[in-house]
Amino acid sequence: MRAVSDRAGAAGAVLAAAMLLATGGASAQDNTLQEIERYRQMLQDGNPAELLVVRGEELWKTKRGPKNASLEQCDIGLGPGVVKGAYARLPRYFADVDQVMDFEARLVHCMVTLQGFDRGALVKSPFSGAGQRQTDIESITTFVVEQSRGASVAVPQNHPKEKAAFDRGKQLFYMRAGPYDFACSTCHGVDGQRIRLQDLPNFEKPEPAQRAFATWPAYRVSQGALRTMQWRINDCFRQQRWPEPIFISQGTIDLITFLGVKAAGGKMDSPAIKR
Amino acid sequence: MKKTFALTAVSAVAVVAGCATYTPPTKEESMAVIRSSFQDRGIAKVDRLNQTELQKICSETGNNPPKDVRERLEKQALAAVKFPADGKWLGDHKLGERIAQTGVGLQWSDQPGAAAGGNCYACHQLTKAEISYGNIGPSLYNYGKLRGYGDDIKRYTWAKIWNTHAYNACSSMPRFGDAGILTEDQIRNVMALLLDPNSPVNQ
Numbered sequence: 001m002r003a004v005s006d007r008a009g010a011a012g013a014v015l016a017a018a019m020l021l022a023t024g025g026a027s028a029q030d031n032t033l034q035e036i037e038r039y040r041q042m043l044q045d046g047n048p049a050e051l052l053v054v055r056g057e058e059l060w061k062t063k064r065g066p067k068n069a070s071l072e073q074c075d076i077g078l079g080p081g082v083v084k085g086a087y088a089r090l091p092r093y094f095a096d097v098d099q100v101m102d103f104e105a106r107l108v109h110c111m112v113t114l115q116g117f118d119r120g121a122l123v124k125s126p127f128s129g130a131g132q133r134q135t136d137i138e139s140i141t142t143f144v145v146e147q148s149r150g151a152s153v154a155v156p157q158n159h160p161k162e163k164a165a166f167d168r169g170k171q172l173f174y175m176r177a178g179p180y181d182f183a184c185s186t187c188h189g190v191d192g193q194r195i196r197l198q199d200l201p202n203f204e205k206p207e208p209a210q211r212a213f214a215t216w217p218a219y220r221v222s223q224g225a226l227r228t229m230q231w232r233i234n235d236c237f238r239q240q241r242w243p244e245p246i247f248i249s250q251g252t253i254d255l256i257t258f259l260g261v262k263a264a265g266g267k268m269d270s271p272a273i274k275r
Numbered sequence: 276m277k278k279t280f281a282l283t284a285v286s287a288v289a290v291v292a293g294c295a296t297y298t299p300p301t302k303e304e305s306m307a308v309i310r311s312s313f314q315d316r317g318i319a320k321v322d323r324l325n326q327t328e329l330q331k332i333c334s335e336t337g338n339n340p341p342k343d344v345r346e347r348l349e350k351q352a353l354a355a356v357k358f359p360a361d362g363k364w365l366g367d368h369k370l371g372e373r374i375a376q377t378g379v380g381l382q383w384s385d386q387p388g389a390a391a392g393g394n395c396y397a398c399h400q401l402t403k404a405e406i407s408y409g410n411i412g413p414s415l416y417n418y419g420k421l422r423g424y425g426d427d428i429k430r431y432t433w434a435k436i437w438n439t440h441a442y443n444a445c446s447s448m449p450r451f452g453d454a455g456i457l458t459e460d461q462i463r464n465v466m467a468l469l470l471d472p473n474s475p476v477n478q
Contacts, residue, residue, distance in 0.1 A: 028406045160297040168305040174337070175309070176330040178323040179381050179456065180449040183334060187411070195397045195409045237313075241381045243323055244316035251312025 029197075036197060040275065049142055049219040049226050049271035052134060056143025059136055065115030074110035076103065076144065087144050088151035088268045091257045093159035100165040102256045104230045105248040107140055123247045127231050134226055138217075141228050145217055148268040153213055155260030162257065165250075169258030172251060173203070182240040184255070203262050210266025213259055218272040226271060229256055302335075319383035329440060338445035345444040353441035356434045357452060359459060364429040364466055371468030372475070374461055375401055381456065391456050393465055398448070401468065402475040411447060419470040420477040429470060436462055 060071045060083075076086045077094070091102040097109065104126070111117045128134045134142075156162055176183040184203075187193060191208075193200045201212035217228045227235075233252050237245050245252050300308075313321050329348050332340050340348070380391020395401060398411035401418075422428045434441045437452030451457045457465070468474050 029408075032406055163297055164300050167299045168308050171302065171305040172309050174334050175326070176334045177326050178319075179454045181330055181333075181454075182447075182449075186447045190411075193409070193411050195411070196407045197409075238319075238382050238384060241319065241323070243313040243319045243321045244383055246312055246314050249312035251309050254308065254312075 033197060036275070043221060043273045043275070047219055047271060047273040048224075049146075049217075049273065052139050052142040052226050053146045053271070054143075055134075056139040056141070056146075059140050060143055065111065065117045067114065067116035069114045069116075071107075071110055071114060071140070073114060074107070076106050076110075083144055083147045085148050085151040087148035087270075089154050089156060091162075091165065091253050091260065092156050093161050098161075099250075100159075100161050100253055100257060102229065102248065102253045103141060103144060104137060104228060105253060107137060107144075108248060111136075126247045127227070127234070128225055130223070130225075138226050138228055141217055142226050142271050145268070145270045149270065151268050153210065153260060153263045153266040153268060155257060155264065157261060165254045165257040166261050168251070169254035169256070172255050173258055178241040180241040182242075184236065184240070203259055206262070206265065209259065209262040210264075213263030214266040214268045215270055215272035215274070217270055218274045220274055222275055317383035318381065318385060318387050329444065333445035336445075338447075340444060348444040349441055352438045352444075352453070353434060355453065356437045356441060357459075358430070358433060359463070363463065364426075364433060365471055366460060366463030366467045368464070368467040368471045368474035368476075370461075371464035371466070372402070374457065374465055375468055376405075390458075390461070393451060393457055393461070395465070395468075403478070404475060415469060416476060418476055419472060419474070424470055424472060429466065432466060432469060433462065436465060 063070050073080045075081075075094075075096075076083065077089050077092050078084075078086045087103055090106070091100050093100050094106065094109075101109065108119065108122050111122060112119045122137065126135060126137050128138060157166060173184045174189075176186070183189075187195065187200045188203045191202050191205065193202070201208040203209045203212070216232050217226060219225070220227050230247055230252060233255060234245055234247070237243075310321065310324055313324060315321055326334070329352075332344060332348065336344075374393045375395035377392025378394040378397060379385050379389065380394075385391075395415075396405055396408045398409045400408040400410075400414040400416050403416065418432075419428070431442075436457075438450045439446040439448040440450065449456055451465075452459070452462055468476055471477070
C-alpha cells in the first residue's frame, strides 16, 4: 500500500503545481480547468484500484464465513458464478428475493445466504474510513465491476418491480427537501454546471449520464480509497444536507436504477480513477 | 406440437398481462419508500424529508409552477423576510469573504452549533482573485459597482440572501436567513462583500 500513497502524494503535488502556474486574469479559470484536465489525464497512468481487483478476486474465490463457502455460486443476475458483464446489467429484479437489487445489495445477500455472514455486521460499516483498510464489500465490488469493463450499461426495465424502482428513483431525483432545498437535480439536471471547478454531470442527457455512471466505482485520489456507487450516493446526500441514506435501502437502489437507465448504452470503464 | 402452441399462448398472455398490469407507484407510495430509506445521522434528522409547500410545488412542477402560484409563493417569501432592526446593512467585507469561501454547515458531518459558511463561491464568481468558482448562479463580480450602493439595492440584496424565493419562487439558492443557515451578523458581512465600495468584489 505504501506505493499507493506515494503515488497519491505525487499526484497531489502535481495538481498544486498546476494551480500555482495558473495566473490571474480573465482566462485564468480556463487555464486552471485545462491544467486540471491534464492532471486527470496523468492519473490514468496507474490506478491503485488494480491491487483491490486482485484482493477482491481472492475474497470472491476463497471459502469463508460460518458456512465456509466461496462466492462462486453467487448469482448476480446472469446465473450462479457468472461475473463477466453482470455489473453493467444491475440493478435488476431477482426472483428469489422478489425485489430489485443493485450489486452491493446482491453481494450482501450472497455473503449472508451462501457464506453465513451476519447481515447487521456487514451493513453497519460498508465503507472504509480515512486511512483504514478497504472493506471486503469494497474489494469484492472492485473485482466484479472490473469484469464489466467495456460492457454496455443495460439496466433492465422489464419486470414491473424494475419499472417501479425507476419511477420511485425519478421522484427521489427531483425531490427538493432539507434546510438547503436541494434535490439531486439541482446540481445534476442542467448542462455545463460546476461547483467551484468540479463539473457536474447532467443526468437528463445520455452522454454525461453515461460517462458518470460508467466510471463508478472509482479510486478517489483525494481520499486514497476506492469508493463504490452506494458511497457516491451517500456522500451526495450528505452535501445535499439530507439525512443519511441507509446502505442498500430500497431508495438508494431506486435512485441507482434511475441513473443506470438514464446511462443506457454507456461503456463501463470502472474502476476509474478520479481526483 | 399442440402442447408447444398452448405454452406459447400462455406465455403470450402472461407477457401482455405483465405490461397491462404495471401501475406506476403513486407519489405517496414512492414517498413512503423514500422515507424508509433514510436515517438520522448527527444533526441531519429524517424530519428534513418533510417538504415545505414551496419545496413540494417546485419538485412537482420542474421548478416552474403556474404564474399565480409562483407569485403567491414569492409574496409569502418576501413578507417573511426579517430586515435588520437597526437599519445597519453592512458589516466587514473581509469576514464576508471568509463566509463566502466556507462550505461547511448543516451536514451530518458538521458539529451541532458550529457556524455555517455561505459557500458562495461554490456557485458564484465574486472577486477577481478567486478563480475557483462555480457557475450555478450568476457572476457577482462588481456587484455593487454595477448596481449602485443605494438603500434600494441593499434592501433587495438582503431579501435575496435571506430568502431567494422572494424574487424567484423555485430558485436553486438556499434560504440563508429564513432557514437559519447564516446569522444576521454573518449576512451583514456577506452584504459588505457585495456592497462595500472597498470590497474586492467591487474593484
